[in-house]
Structure formats: structure tokens, C-alpha cells
Amino acid sequence: MVYFLSVLAAVWVVGGRQQNALIQQQREGISLEFNLEEKPTPVKNEEGKKKEVEAEQGVVAADHGRCAAVGVDVLREGGHAMDAAVATALCLGVLNPIASGIGGGAFLLHRSSETGLSQAFDMRETAPAAASQDMYNNNEQAKKYGALAVGVPGELAGLHTAWLQHGRLPWKRLVEPAIRLARDGFPIARYLGSKLLVFQSKIMGNPGLRSIFAPNGELLKTGEICYNKKLAAALQAISDHGPLAFYNGSVGEMLVEDVKKAGGIITMDDLRNYRVEVSEPVKFEAFGHEILGMPPPSSGAVGLSLVLNIFASYGNSNAAKGDLGLHRLIEAMKHMFAIRMNLGDPNFVNVTSCMLDMLSSEFASKIRERILDNTTFPPDYYMNQWSQLRDHGTSHFCIVDANRNAVSMTSTVNSPFGGGMVSQSTGILLNNEMDDFSTPTEMTPDHLPPAPANFIAPNKRPLSSMSPFIVLKDGQLAGVIGGSNGIFTIPAVVQVFIKHFIFGMDPLSAVQHPRVYHQLIPNEVSYENWTVLDGEHYELSGEAKLFLEKRGHELQAMENGGICQMVVHNLRRPTTAMLKRRSVGRNRVFHGMLTAVSDARKDGFPSGF
Known part of the structure; x- marks a missing residue:
């Protein structure tokens, strides 16, 4: 459904009540005056x-x-x-x-x-x-x-x-x-x-x-x-x-x-x-979870789907583990980045075929056949036809x-x-x-x-790496995740998702774990070597670096990367109120403990009650 912002089409609802005089107020203009001499009452700094x-x-x-x-x-x-x-x-x-x-x-x-x-x-x-x-x-x-x-x-x-x-x-x-x-x-x-x-x-x-x-x-x-x-x-x-x-x-x-x-x-x-x-989200299954994401012009949902389907095609969740899993992840991301540049605003270009490919298990299996465990390849091996979108900074939050x-x-x-x-x-x-x-x-x-x-057209929306997600398990909310920082966003969210939702790493460790990135060109793996604002240092292990180098990857350290926020809904740990109910029932909403994590790379912190 499309919602039009026009006073000719509808009267807005403000504060939960209809304001029938609103249009006339707009025509008469709105005062933007403040008493600039008011004594400031700054909000307390919440750092730390x-x-x-x-x-x-x-x-x-x-x-x-x-x-x-x-x-x-x-x-x-x-x-x-x-x-x-x-x-x-x-x-x-x-x-x-x-x-x-x-x-x-x-x-x-x-x-x-x-x-x-x-x-x-x-x-x-x-x-x-x-x-x-x-x-x-x-x-x-x-x-x-x-x-x-x-x-x-x-x-x-x-x-x-x-x-x-x-x-x-x-x-x-x-x-x-x-x-x-x-x-x-x-x-x-x-x-x-x-x-x-x-x-x-x-x-x-x-x-x-x-x-x-x-x-x-x-x-x-x-x-x-x-x-x-x-x-x-x-x-x-x-x-x-x-x-x-x-x-x-x-x-x-x-x-x-x-x-x-x-x-x-x-x-x-x-x-x-x-x-x-306003539309239905992109929905796909991966490793026992249902994942909801944004349709194009976001490339995040179909990007995550392709990478996870590639890992699923190995037939064993351990395919993503360890240094070999990291090599496979890099190769999968390179294929994903090349393919996603066929996407755009679906109101202006036909993206159906590209979307179906990126959501397809069969297509992912064909990509997996091109991933070899002992080597990497030059950029043209990944069939990258178009220049990569290198979008920039963003902000993400998760709420339950x-x-x-x-x-x-x-x-x-x-x-x-x-x-x-x-x-x-x-x-x-x-x-x-x-x-x-x-x-x-x-x-x-x-x-x-x-x-x-x-390409630009009037009223068109540009392609994006923004990647908000909601994760379900057996019909219940399992988590909320997303990231920021442009082209680094999808790889960052992929790595946090794999570490927590597939391998069971605790939420904080999953978010704070060192990450790697690739942009196809230049043909190099960027790895975090980053002391962030709270003094924590993130860096890929020496063993992982050596493993990747032996497979032909060129490595480049960087003090940059994606920023992830995450909320995990623990479906094995009911709240006190839930325990008092004794049973969930077939159609009841489960109330588990909530864990919220903010990425130290951007110096945020979460809040809850």
C-alpha cells in the first residue's frame, strides 16, 4: 500500500485526534519562535x-x-x-x-x-x-x-x-x-x-x-x-x-x-x-529461523539470504566455522556484492529475477560450487558487471x-x-x-x-545497503538486528547473525567479535585493527590472517567497519511474569528475557526496564 503525503488527499491525525483546522493553520503559517533567553538545562551526559x-x-x-x-x-x-x-x-x-x-x-x-x-x-x-x-x-x-x-x-x-x-x-x-x-x-x-x-x-x-x-x-x-x-x-x-x-x-x-x-x-x-x-517484508528461512527484511531498494535482505543460503548448501552448519568458514564467508560476500548491483527501485526497474535468484537455495548452490576452499580469485571471476555502490554512514536501533x-x-x-x-x-x-x-x-x-x-529518475529511490532485520523462531520473536556504515553494513550483520543465531555465541560477544570486509575492488580483505573509543581493541587473529594469506587473499588492516545493534529474545528463559502463567499455550505470545547490545565501535549503549 502507498501512503501519499498531500493535504489534498487527506487530513493528518495528530496526537491521536483529528485536527480539522490543520490545513488552514498551515496556510496561515506556523511560528518558529522560541524564548532564546531561557536558562539552559542540559541533559546529563550518559557515557560510560x-x-x-x-x-x-x-x-x-x-x-x-x-x-x-x-x-x-x-x-x-x-x-x-x-x-x-x-x-x-x-x-x-x-x-x-x-x-x-x-x-x-x-x-x-x-x-x-x-x-x-x-x-x-x-x-x-x-x-x-x-x-x-x-x-x-x-x-x-x-x-x-x-x-x-x-x-x-x-x-x-x-x-x-x-x-x-x-x-x-x-x-x-x-x-x-x-x-x-x-x-x-x-x-x-x-x-x-x-x-x-x-x-x-x-x-x-x-x-x-x-x-x-x-x-x-x-x-x-x-x-x-x-x-x-x-x-x-x-x-x-x-x-x-x-x-x-x-x-x-x-x-x-x-x-x-x-x-x-x-x-x-x-x-x-x-x-x-x-x-x-508500506509493504510486506522480504521473508526467508535460514538455519531454523524465519528472517524478515526490507525489499528493494534495500539490498540487505536479499544479500543476507544469499550468503546464508550458500552456507546452508554445504549441508552442515559447521561450514561457517573457523578460519575455513571465514574464507568461505569472504568468497560468498564477493559473489553477493557483484549480484546485488542489478537491484534498484522496483517502481522503476524490474528486479524480480535478481531477487528470486538471491532468495533461491538452488541459485546459492550454484554459487557455492564456484567457491573453492584452497584459493580465491580475481574480481572478474565473480561476474561483477557494474560499479559497486559505496554508500556511507547511517544509524540503526532495535526496539522490543x-x-x-x-x-x-x-x-x-x-x-x-x-x-x-x-x-x-x-x-x-x-x-x-x-x-x-x-x-x-x-x-x-x-x-x-x-x-x-x-540511474536517476524523478521520484526514484536509490539503491541502499541498509539492513534492518527481525528474526523469528517457531513463530515467536527471537531477535532484532541491524547495522550501519554503508557498504560495511551487510557483512557486519551477516557475521553477527552467524555468530549468535547459528553458533550460539552470547549476544555481546557476537557483536563485539572482530570482523572482515571485502568490496570486490580493490581485491583485498579489510580486517579490523581498531582501538575504539572505550579502549577496546578489535583485531583479526594472527592464525586467521595466515590462513587467509595462504589461500591468496591480500589483507589490509583498517580502523573502520560496520556498527551493529541487536536485541535477543531468549525463548528458553521466560520472564518472572511468564513463569507465573505456567504455560504459553498454542497461540500465546512467549515473554522471554530480553538482552540488548550496542556496538562499542560507535560508543552507544542500550537501555531497558
């Missing part, structure tokens, strides 16, 4: 918490601990997992704008424990109506930086659409924490502080970014208080009037004007006509509520700090999602032709 929590009622695993706590506060009040998703996502857009925010887009998976039904909410950015596949022929850098790189934002529309269907708490309650943090100030966390230094030139090169992160001419440091009062005012309007403030009101009008002045092509019609697409409803959501502004542009009138950081499209004339780093299935 545990990377793993165990809880009976509900949990949130996010890559910023304060936002995980915001989500759990909503769950404590009786909120649905979707309520917590709205509050968590909006919080992350304020505290971690390096990777997400309402100026970007997202994929969200939901599964209802009450009905057993699941949904995939596609709120990915779209190309503006004035976009074309040759729009960057004379200026390739404009695809990456600045106003012309901005896709039509979809996150806010998607969150509201999902909340309308499942939310229990008022919309205003869910937006309030993000308003307060942006208005009253928040301490710069270690991860954001480190990235401000890395991207200093990007920050200092844009007046909007500079006003937020270098208000006195110097970059804010970790622990210092950051304010974004313009964003707080925009969020207040969105709280009071719903998403129409953004998609057909003064927030959107100011944002469009800022983009236009900077040379962009987004219009108010683009915002009014944005649609959230007291009723065992589950949400897995990955949000993005594409590159770190998007295209390096903040709308100065609204404080909203803008994405550079147009860089996730392929263009006919671009010079690709792997010297392969750009993928035609991913």
Missing part, C-alpha cells in the same frame, strides 16, 4: 554505561545511549515499540546528526506480536521531480556536496505514518525529548566529538553547520554543550501541527528556500508529493516492547553530516542521498560501468 543490558519488559539498543534511554522512557509509560521508535529516531537526529535526522530517510521493519503481521516502511529519500540521470555530467562533485545533492527527505513522513497505525501515546509526547535536547543543549558525546575533528573542514565550510558545532569560531569538544535552537523551533512546529508543518507548511517552505538559494532543485511540490511505501512488538530501523543522511549543508532557517541537516544513485558518465573507483538499474 554498559554495552549490554538485560530486561524483562522492554529494551532499546541504539548508537547513542541518551536516545536509547529516551525510547525506554516511552516504553515505561506504556508506549508501543513504534512510539519508542519515533522518540528514539528524533532524538538521534539531534544528538547524532552525523548519521541521521529528519533531513534524511530510513527503512523501518515492524512486527506485531498480537497479530503476527509484519510491515516494511520505506521512507527513503527520493530524487526531486526536476532531477535527471545526466544532471551531474558537468559537475560530479555536486552529487556529493551541497544543495544539488539533496534528495527529498522521507524520515518524518515515515515515522508519522507508522505511528498513526501503531502508536499509543500522543505525538507531542514523542517529539518533546528531541525539542528539549535541541533547545536546552546536550553534551557532545565522544563519538560525535571525534567525528567533528575528522570532518572539521566540512563543518567550518558551511555557515549552518558552523553555527551549531563551532558557534564561537572553534569546534566544540567532547563534553561541551551544543545547541540547535532553530531545529528545536522546527520540531516544536512539527509537534504542534504534525508533519504537514514540514511537508506543506512553513518549516518546509523555509527549508526549500534555503536549498534553492544554495543552488538546489527541491520544491514544495516535491515535499507535498512525497509518499511512504513489553508485549514483544518489535521495530528495527535504519536511518541515514548518507555521508557523514550529509552533503555538508544545514538549512539555516530551520536547523535541519540535509542529506546528500543523490550520491547513492549511479550516473552514466561518472568515473567509478573500480573502473566498471555504473549500474543502469540505479
Whole structure:
């Protein structure tokens, strides 16, 4: 089903009640004024918490601990997992704008424990109506930086659409924490502080970014208080009037004007006509689990399916174990990356054949026959026709509520700090999602032709590596998992899934275990050699390195990789309340202990109660 964001089509429901005067309010404009002299009351810095929590009622695993706590506060009040998703996502857009925010887009998976039904909410950015596949022929850098790189934002529309269907708490309650943090100030966390230094030139090169992160001419440091009062005012309007403030009101009008002045092509019609697409998830079986993932333009679900089916074709789950299993994993991922570049937005290209192949056990068996245990091969052996999508940073969180409803959501502004542009009138950081499209004339780093299935067209959504998943076992929720950091996302999630759901490694160890990556070109295995912000060091063992080198792999150390969040629902360990019931019954929802893990690589931490 497709949901259209247009005041001509419907009146939004705000705070759980119909607002019949909303359209007129939008026409009259919305005030974005605050008393900027209010005494700031910054939120306490929550760093140093545990990377793993165990809880009976509900949990949130996010890559910023304060936002995980915001989500759990909503769950404590009786909120649905979707309520917590709205509050968590909006919080992350304020505290971690390096990777997400309402100026970007997202994929969200939901599964209802009450009905057993699941949904995939596609709120990915779209190309503006004035976009074309040759729009960057004379200026390739404009695809990456600045106003012309901005896709039509979809996150806010998607969150509201999902909340309308499942939310229990008022919309205003869910937006309030993000308003307060942006208005009253928040301490710069270690991860954001480190990235401000890395991207200093990007920050200092844009007046909007500079006003937020270098208000006195110097970059804010970790622990210092950051304010974004313009964003707080925009969020207040969105709280009071719903998403129409953004998609057909003064927030959107100011944002469009800022983009236009900077040379962009987004219009108010683009915002009014944005649609959230709601469909059934991709579903597949692997090693005794049913896995739910996003359909294209996400390549995560079909990518995970292909790799797991390749391992299943060996006929023994031990095929993925040890150093030999690592070699096989690398080879499987190389085949997967080559094949996935035939995917694109299914509203514009026919991806059925490619999807069916990537979901097929028979196809996986044929791929497995091309994987040899004693060697690796040059890139052209993997039949990579098209240049690889090298997308960038994102943010992921997992939520399970007291009723065992589950949400897995990955949000993005594409590159770190998007295209390096903040709308100065609204404080909203803008994405550079147009860089996730392929263009006919671009010079690709792997010297392969750009993928035609991913060429730009008006209203089209670019291909993505975002990989939110929900995992079931015998009809019961078993876990929620996902990752971030662009092209590293799928390999990271694959490795965490294998370690926990196949080999039974405890959740924290599965997430923190050192990982490997491959991008086909260059033809080298990237392995983690990484001391992260909390002092933990991740590095592939010397024995594994030697094993891979003997099979012809070229190895390259790196201080980078995917970031995974995970929630495990222990189906062998009932909660106290469940034990009091004595039996589950054939159609009853099992309530097991919840374990939430946040990846130390991004210095987040989970929360639960």
C-alpha cells in the first residue's frame, strides 16, 4: 500500500485526534519562535554505561545511549515499540546528526506480536521531480556536496505514518525529548566529538553547520554543550501541527528556500508529493529461523539470504566455522556484492529475477560450487558487471516492547553530516542521498560501468545497503538486528547473525567479535585493527590472517567497519511474569528475557526496564 503525503488527499491525525483546522493553520503559517533567553538545562551526559543490558519488559539498543534511554522512557509509560521508535529516531537526529535526522530517510521493519503481521516502511529519500540521470555530467562533485545533492527527505513522513497505525501515546509526547535536547543543549558525546575533528573542514565550510558545532569560531569538544535552537523551533512546529508543518507548511517552505538559494532543485511540490511505501517484508528461512527484511531498494535482505543460503548448501552448519568458514564467508560476500548491483527501485526497474535468484537455495548452490576452499580469485571471476555502490554512514536501533512488538530501523543522511549543508532557517541537516544513485558518465573507483538499474529518475529511490532485520523462531520473536556504515553494513550483520543465531555465541560477544570486509575492488580483505573509543581493541587473529594469506587473499588492516545493534529474545528463559502463567499455550505470545547490545565501535549503549 502507498501512503501519499498531500493535504489534498487527506487530513493528518495528530496526537491521536483529528485536527480539522490543520490545513488552514498551515496556510496561515506556523511560528518558529522560541524564548532564546531561557536558562539552559542540559541533559546529563550518559557515557560510560554498559554495552549490554538485560530486561524483562522492554529494551532499546541504539548508537547513542541518551536516545536509547529516551525510547525506554516511552516504553515505561506504556508506549508501543513504534512510539519508542519515533522518540528514539528524533532524538538521534539531534544528538547524532552525523548519521541521521529528519533531513534524511530510513527503512523501518515492524512486527506485531498480537497479530503476527509484519510491515516494511520505506521512507527513503527520493530524487526531486526536476532531477535527471545526466544532471551531474558537468559537475560530479555536486552529487556529493551541497544543495544539488539533496534528495527529498522521507524520515518524518515515515515515522508519522507508522505511528498513526501503531502508536499509543500522543505525538507531542514523542517529539518533546528531541525539542528539549535541541533547545536546552546536550553534551557532545565522544563519538560525535571525534567525528567533528575528522570532518572539521566540512563543518567550518558551511555557515549552518558552523553555527551549531563551532558557534564561537572553534569546534566544540567532547563534553561541551551544543545547541540547535532553530531545529528545536522546527520540531516544536512539527509537534504542534504534525508533519504537514514540514511537508506543506512553513518549516518546509523555509527549508526549500534555503536549498534553492544554495543552488538546489527541491520544491514544495516535491515535499507535498512525497509518499511512504508500506509493504510486506522480504521473508526467508535460514538455519531454523524465519528472517524478515526490507525489499528493494534495500539490498540487505536479499544479500543476507544469499550468503546464508550458500552456507546452508554445504549441508552442515559447521561450514561457517573457523578460519575455513571465514574464507568461505569472504568468497560468498564477493559473489553477493557483484549480484546485488542489478537491484534498484522496483517502481522503476524490474528486479524480480535478481531477487528470486538471491532468495533461491538452488541459485546459492550454484554459487557455492564456484567457491573453492584452497584459493580465491580475481574480481572478474565473480561476474561483477557494474560499479559497486559505496554508500556511507547511517544509524540503526532495535526496539522490543513489553508485549514483544518489535521495530528495527535504519536511518541515514548518507555521508557523514550529509552533503555538508544545514538549512539555516530551520536547523535541519540535509542529506546528500543523490550520491547513492549511479550516473552514466561518472568515473567509478573500480573502473566498471555504473549500474543502469540505479540511474536517476524523478521520484526514484536509490539503491541502499541498509539492513534492518527481525528474526523469528517457531513463530515467536527471537531477535532484532541491524547495522550501519554503508557498504560495511551487510557483512557486519551477516557475521553477527552467524555468530549468535547459528553458533550460539552470547549476544555481546557476537557483536563485539572482530570482523572482515571485502568490496570486490580493490581485491583485498579489510580486517579490523581498531582501538575504539572505550579502549577496546578489535583485531583479526594472527592464525586467521595466515590462513587467509595462504589461500591468496591480500589483507589490509583498517580502523573502520560496520556498527551493529541487536536485541535477543531468549525463548528458553521466560520472564518472572511468564513463569507465573505456567504455560504459553498454542497461540500465546512467549515473554522471554530480553538482552540488548550496542556496538562499542560507535560508543552507544542500550537501555531497558
